[in-house]
Amino acid sequence: QKEVEQDPGPLSVPEGAIVSLNCTYSNSAFQYFMWYRQYSRKGPELLMYTYSSGNKEDGRFTAQVDKSSKYISLFIRDSQPSDSATYLCAMSESGGGADGLTFGKGTHLIIQP
C-alpha cells in the first residue's frame, strides 16, 4: 500500500461547479498537509497549507484535514477554466524540509467552460 493515495482522474466538471479533491494516507506521523497545483509543463505551486486537523479557507479554496480518518480534501468553489490543472496533495512529518514531502500522484482536473 502506497503512503499517499490520490485518484488520478481525470475529473471533468462544468464551470461554476464545486470541486472536491481528496487524498488518503497511511502514515499517522504526518502532521503537515499541503495542496499544490501543477499546470502542464510547469512546476508545482503551493495552494494551501494546513497543520494537523481542521479546516483552512483561502478565497475559493478550502482545505480540510481529518487525521482520525487519515483523509484530506481540497474544495474549489465557483470553479473556473483557469483552475484546470493537476492537483497534488503533499504531506510531511516535520515542517516540510527535514524529511522531504510525500506527494500523491495528482488528480487531473478539467473545468469545462
Add this chain to the structure above:
Amino acid sequence: DSGVTQTPKHLITATGQRVTLRCSPRSGDLSVYWYQQSLDQGLQFLIQYYNGEERAKGNILERFSAQQFPDLHSELNLSSLELGDSALYFCASSVDQQNTGELFFGEGSRLTVL
C-alpha cells in the same frame, strides 16, 4: 515565475551516459531540494541541501549525486543512465530547512534516456 531557475529544460542522452542538471534557488533561499517526477511514481523526493550541507536524503539512487555550492546553486549529477531514469527533475527552494513546507519549484528539466 517562482524565481527558481533550472537548466537545461530538455535533455536527450543515451544509456550509460552522465548528465548534470543545474538549479539556482530563489534569492535568499538557503535550502535546495531535488525531486523526480515520473508518470508511474509521481513526485519523489531525492535529496535536500541546506546552506551547502546535505540535510536529508530520500529515494536517491547511488548513481545519482548532488551538491550545493557556496553561491547556493545546486547541481544534480546522474550517471550510468538507464531508460528508467527518463523523467522530469524538479528543483525547489525554501528559505530555511524546516519551514512551513512552502517549496518554490522550478519548471523542471525533462530528461530522456534513449
